Amino acid sequence: MPRRDPAQEKEVLEWIEAVVAEKLPNQPYEEVLRDGQILCKLINKIAPGSVKKITSKGGQFQMMENVQRFQEALKKYGVPEEEIFQTVDLTEKRNVVQVTLCLYALGRLTQKHPEYTGPRLGPKMADENVRNFSEEDVKRLRETQVGLQAGFNKGATQSGHGGFGNTRHM
Template sequence: MSYNQNAFTNLDQDVTKSRIDKYHKSEPEVKQWLFKILDVPQQDIQNYNNHGEDLISILKSGILLCKLGNLLNIPQNPTTKFKNSKMPFVQMENISFFLKTCEMIGVPHDEIFQTVDLYDNKDPYQIIITLISFSRRANEINSSIPVIGPKVAKIKPPVPNKPINLRS
């Protein structure tokens, strides 16, 4: 059987586009949350905006991520070891410190981005997912940290009864 497929994109391209669209939709809220929670000076926010920097470029050095991790008072917090450097190895190490902190506080493994997702801009939406999940777990540890994104349901909704004609 022969099918005449008249598609201009493949599934991988469609999924990538969908994730990038979700990133652009969520990015302003996450940036605002990050700036507020870290008490970033208005002048720095203006500089980021004037240079057209998106969330990925702002987080690439790992410094803001480590400062975010430092808001949690947990023992042996790896983010306390961060360094301010322009060297790629040091920046990737800063990112990995944050990712270890995410693991320590119980962010689900499938919601944690890989270093290359951020550093090489491979999957920007995964960074959003990680930060949303981080905010939930961090809020449980430190209630002064607000939660971003959808809230986790604490109570399961009731399952409706089967219609009478479908019961055995």
């Protein structure tokens, strides 16, 4: 499992504070986020109305519902499924690094939403680099460039491998 980075966690908390315009409690990173309330407030500031109900009282199960509502809102906002953490990653502190990566993914995605004008998290996303070549340019380059298929065949080969799935016997 990757190691936690206190500098990244601090940056995430500072970003959340700036977005929700609310001072966060002076607690460890995972404790601030654990009940999901601040996460729901965060997504509601970024995309208003994303989470309709934020539970502020109750046991562990009610707090897990906040985290699940946040995760559903992330999916609707466009955060890729593979970048969203599992509920237990946060509530049971199984993989806090994944929580941080997920929040960075959200911060990165806000750059693609022009309606969001708040503070940014993480590096600036690259702009599209469209290239338009004329037919003459494409034809000229195809004639002058040597393709990789015309490359060299004197290195290691798979001869003696024996087929897909087999190990090589030496």
